[in-house]
Amino acid sequence: MREYLESDLGFYYAVGAFIIAVFVIGMAAVAIIDPDGVGTVELVGLAGGFFVFMLVYFVSISIQRLEDGENV
Numbered sequence: 001m002r003e004y005l006e007s008d009l010g011f012y013y014a015v016g017a018f019i020i021a022v023f024v025i026g027m028a029a030v031a032i033i034d035p036d037g038v039g040t041v042e043l044v045g046l047a048g049g050f051f052v053f054m055l056v057y058f059v060s061i062s063i064q065r066l067e068d069g070e071n072v
Contacts, residue, residue, distance in 0.1 A: 012061050023050055
């Protein structure tokens with residue numbers, strides 16, 4: 001695991017996974033604490049925006065791999 005995190009790309013992937021985990025835990029906490037606090041429209045917008053953010057994040061990592069000449 002340590003060897004994986006020593007590379008820049010491995011670190012970026014780990015950060016992405018951590019961000020996704022924080023988002024999922026946060027959404028679960030909101031659902032448990034106040035289920036009526038976030039409506040369906042807001043939830044779809046929040047999840048959709050987060051999905052687009054993470055998509056751009058991982059596409060950026062793929063582009064960096066191509067620029068560095070690594071295999072995708």
